[in-house]
Amino acid sequence: MKRRFDSPLEVAKEFQARGLPARFCHVPFTTLILEPDGTVGSCRMKGTLFTVGDLRHQTPDEIWNGPKLREWRRQFLQGDPVFCQKEVRCNACHLCPDYNSLLPVTEAREELSSGPLRLGLNLNGRCNLECQMCHIWKEPNGLYDEWGLWPKVLEMASKAKEIELFSGEPFIQKDTYRLIEALSQSNPDCLWTITSNGHWILTDKIKEALDKIDVKHLTISMDSLNPETYAKIRRKGRLQMVLDNLKRLQEYDHSRLERGLPSLSLRISFAVQKDNWKELGDFHEFGKKMNLPIFRAFVYEPKSCSLLTLSPSEKEELLDFCRNTLTKEQWLHSRRAIVPVMDSLPAVDRARHLLEFRELL
Numbered sequence: 276m277k278r279r280f281d282s283p284l285e286v287a288k289e290f291q292a293r294g295l296p297a298r299f300c301h302v303p304f305t306t307l308i309l310e311p312d313g314t315v316g317s318c319r320m321k322g323t324l325f326t327v328g329d330l331r332h333q334t335p336d337e338i339w340n341g342p343k344l345r346e347w348r349r350q351f352l353q354g355d356p357v358f359c360q361k362e363v364r365c366n367a368c369h370l371c372p373d374y375n376s377l378l379p380v381t382e383a384r385e386e387l388s389s390g391p392l393r394l395g396l397n398l399n400g401r402c403n404l405e406c407q408m409c410h411i412w413k414e415p416n417g418l419y420d421e422w423g424l425w426p427k428v429l430e431m432a433s434k435a436k437e438i439e440l441f442s443g444e445p446f447i448q449k450d451t452y453r454l455i456e457a458l459s460q461s462n463p464d465c466l467w468t469i470t471s472n473g474h475w476i477l478t479d480k481i482k483e484a485l486d487k488i489d490v491k492h493l494t495i496s497m498d499s500l501n502p503e504t505y506a507k508i509r510r511k512g513r514l515q516m517v518l519d520n521l522k523r524l525q526e527y528d529h530s531r532l533e534r535g536l537p538s539l540s541l542r543i544s545f546a547v548q549k550d551n552w553k554e555l556g557d558f559h560e561f562g563k564k565m566n567l568p569i570f571r572a573f574v575y576e577p578k579s580c581s582l583l584t585l586s587p588s589e590k591e592e593l594l595d596f597c598r599n600t601l602t603k604e605q606w607l608h609s610r611r612a613i614v615p616v617m618d619s620l621p622a623v624d625r626a627r628h629l630l631e632f633r634e635l636l
Contacts, residue, residue: 279379283370289378296354300369301381303347307339308395309428311414311442317344319395319441320362322576323411330424335431340386348385365573365615373492376466377436394435396428397442398450404472405510406498408548408580411442419450429454433461437491441470452484459487466491470544472509473497473517473524482527489537494570495521496544499551500561508550521565543567547612548574549582552593555609556601571611582616590616594628606632 280286290299308316310323313330315338327347328338338344350356362368377392400414419425432438438458445451458465467488473495475481485493497517499505505514521541528539543565545551545558555571562569578584582593597606597613606613617628 280372280375282372283367286370286372286375286378289375293383295383296351298354298356298363298369299351299383300356300359300363301375301378301383302369303344303351304381304383304387305377305391306393306395307335307391307431308397308439309419310397311400311411311416311418313418313422316395317347318359318362319439320366320368321359324576325358330422335390335427339390345385352383352385361615365618366611376491380436390431390434392435393437393439394432395439395441396432396450396454397440398428399448400443401448402443402472403447403474404444404512406472406512407508407510408546408574408577410577414443416448429457429461432458432465435462435465437466437468439468439470441468441494444472444474445469446471446475446481452480455484455487464489468492468494470494470496472512473520474509474512475520477520477523477527485527485539486531486536490539492542493524493539494542494544495524496546498544498546498548500554500557504550504554508546508548525565541567542570544570544572546572546574547582547609548580549585550580552582552612553596555597555612556605559605559608569608571609573612573615575615582612583619585616587620590620591624598628598631 280289287297290297302318306317308319309330310316314323314326315328315330316323316325317327318325327343328341333341347358350358356363359369368374380392382389397411398419399416400411401416402412405412419428432454438454440451468491471493495517497505498508499514502514506512524539524541528541532538543562547555558569573582574580575583582590585593593616594613597609601609617625620628
């Protein structure tokens, strides 16, 4: 179940075979994300500001079949995803081959009889960096213990098919190791996705923890290959430390395979924003050189970092740069970062750029 689909087209065919709308997304039917302050989300693409409940006032069961998630599911079942128009249009995230691994076991109904199949456990905001596009490092720590919710978290996690950790820095939080220790016993078959800033040393403690779980993906967020730009975006960070750690992780991954363990499926995340958009091509080539896939995310919030708040002339400069500088291969892999900018232009300018990019292809 790690990688059932090989392309978005295969996902679309599965939708059709199951009688689902073309713009269906399984996420609201499968996923809850618990945030450090007790708020609950469902989708990583929608972000922490799009909440579906609050554990300070509701139980997980009340949230799971509550009005917000039921409305969200209803929209996808009807093929009219009002909440997700922008994401479906710009990112086509509903067709992601890898993330749709749970589609074959998704119960496509407005009210669900079983709990979440995928659980994002971002229980603490603790981080060793203060990234300019992130607010999680300002979030509280230890509230799930303080509120007595840890047993309920473990109960939900023990039934999940996938666990995701991506809030703060997982590898410096004690709860990461508590979770791994507990779930390696109670739910050893679940798949783990971990997003990390890579700003730590790969110690024996970390290796021992990773050896206990089946990792679907370990994603290292980098966001720049320029040391100065990296330090600006990821405040308190140092690019060389991450590059060195990335090599150690590749070596460790090789040792896992030699010992009969599954691969970490390492990849790199690139959050495209005002300070780094000229690196789109460089990141693509870096991924090829390192033999690592690049996951590109478009920064919508905060607006101070987003490409959508560039001036009209700056947006024209960005699109001209991409059309004149990127290779066809680089452009195809960078569409997620380019389409939102193009969509933000007046209709006449948008049509002109669409025609010019089509000529490139």
